Amino acid sequence: MTTTDLPTTALRARHRAVLPAWLATYYREPIELTHGEGRHVWDAEGNRYLDFFGGILTTMTAHALPEVTKAVTEQAGRILHTSTLYLSSAMVELAEQVAALSGIPDAKVFFTTSGTEANDAALLLATSFRRSNQILALRNSYHGRSFSTVGITGNTAWSPTSLSPLQTLYVHGGVRESGPYARLTDAEFIAACVTDLQEMLGQAEGTVAALIAEPIQGVGGFTHGPDGLLAAFKEVLDQHGILWISDEVQTGWGRTGDHFWGWQAHGQAGPPDILTFAKGIANGMSMGGVVARAEVMDCLGANSISTFGGSPITCAAALANLRYLLEHGLQANARRTGTLLRAQLESARPKLPIVRDIRGRGLMLGVALTDAAAATATLEHARSLGLLIGKGGRAGDALRIAPPLSLTEAEAREGGELLIEALRRADAERE
Numbered sequence: 001m002t003t004t005d006l007p008t009t010a011l012r013a014r015h016r017a018v019l020p021a022w023l024a025t026y027y028r029e030p031i032e033l034t035h036g037e038g039r040h041v042w043d044a045e046g047n048r049y050l051d052f053f054g055g056i057l058t059t060m061t062a063h064a065l066p067e068v069t070k071a072v073t074e075q076a077g078r079i080l081h082t083s084t085l086y087l088s089s090a091m092v093e094l095a096e097q098v099a100a101l102s103g104i105p106d107a108k109v110f111f112t113t114s115g116t117e118a119n120d121a122a123l124l125l126a127t128s129f130r131r132s133n134q135i136l137a138l139r140n141s142y143h144g145r146s147f148s149t150v151g152i153t154g155n156t157a158w159s160p161t162s163l164s165p166l167q168t169l170y171v172h173g174g175v176r177e178s179g180p181y182a183r184l185t186d187a188e189f190i191a192a193c194v195t196d197l198q199e200m201l202g203q204a205e206g207t208v209a210a211l212i213a214e215p216i217q218g219v220g221g222f223t224h225g226p227d228g229l230l231a232a233f234k235e236v237l238d239q240h241g242i243l244w245i246s247d248e249v250q251t252g253w254g255r256t257g258d259h260f261w262g263w264q265a266h267g268q269a270g271p272p273d274i275l276t277f278a279k280g281i282a283n284g285m286s287m288g289g290v291v292a293r294a295e296v297m298d299c300l301g302a303n304s305i306s307t308f309g310g311s312p313i314t315c316a317a318a319l320a321n322l323r324y325l326l327e328h329g330l331q332a333n334a335r336r337t338g339t340l341l342r343a344q345l346e347s348a349r350p351k352l353p354i355v356r357d358i359r360g361r362g363l364m365l366g367v368a369l370t371d372a373a374a375a376t377a378t379l380e381h382a383r384s385l386g387l388l389i390g391k392g393g394r395a396g397d398a399l400r401i402a403p404p405l406s407l408t409e410a411e412a413r414e415g416g417e418l419l420i421e422a423l424r425r426a427d428a429e430r431e
């Protein structure tokens, strides 16, 4: 069989013919993943990879986790779907757990099927509660692909020109890699961002509904402002009664190691008024959600429903997944293995001139490179070495490392070595 006869080659051509040109894929020759186990996945041609991107941060605990498979299979054998028109003990139990874990007092939870929809719901709540369509968002942010969420996405690579229903005011707070902000100390950076926020509020017309922020920017390349930034923002927001929405779609569930939520790294800031989550909660099944104080959640003056949000089968997966995460101390594991991996990358860094920055927390590590071509080359080399990683950054110049949180120390070391080798090869090509 020649390469052109391989089933994946044919699939690539069919994919291009029938799916949108803007649908992002990885690799010069995209691969088809067919199965996984633990921290590994296999492609249709039988190649095995260590998955350092956890799907796309969706495999929170492990691929094919038996506990989740069992819960899903049992639920599928009973009933697949009922809708929120009927009571569901799984949905109530999950909502109770998520509300308690969120740290938001008097919290209520609304389940959706994605992060986009969760942020959309958060915007609906904030704009209804505050009776304003003005939103503050961070530069370089990503909040989803819908009409409303592209309108608050600051990362221009992901925000197509369209007429947003919202009026968005962008403030500094995520990226400090270049320009005048790069040279500032943490305290100076926070002060400059607060000044920016105040200036934006000066330009706003009347009431502003909310500030939405990712505690660590995900698509933006795992970059974040200094600890305490959001606390400083919060002081200003409180003076105006502006709500704070913490987009925890990538940063939730202990991934950042030291904290269960990303907002907790910001000292006195929290809890936020509204928190959104998605990605790994159901270990890859479609679930997102929004958590808010009852007075905010209950402010909608109309009925609402999500036909598939919080379906019995995704709730069964999420309950089993969350139980595994908590019982096996995976947050502490993310801290331990993330620290190990980071140290390994830091020690190789002097010999890797293409690396500009190593950042992030826990098992959410970003490696900023000199340019987008270096990131693309590293991804290809990593793949050929049997390692899957992610890409991102304002200019597409960062690598994103986010393995399942059950990563072992041996796998962290092995993946670290493969990544360093991929960086070395990408570096050598540039000379």
Ligand code: PLP
Pocket: 113, 114, 115, 116, 117, 119, 142, 143, 144, 145, 214, 218, 219, 247, 248, 249, 250, 278, 279, 288
């Ligand atoms: N918010 C953040 C921070 C994200 O990273 C993403 C997706 O990557 C979203 C929202 C949108 O989530 P989804 O792709 O599930 O709609």
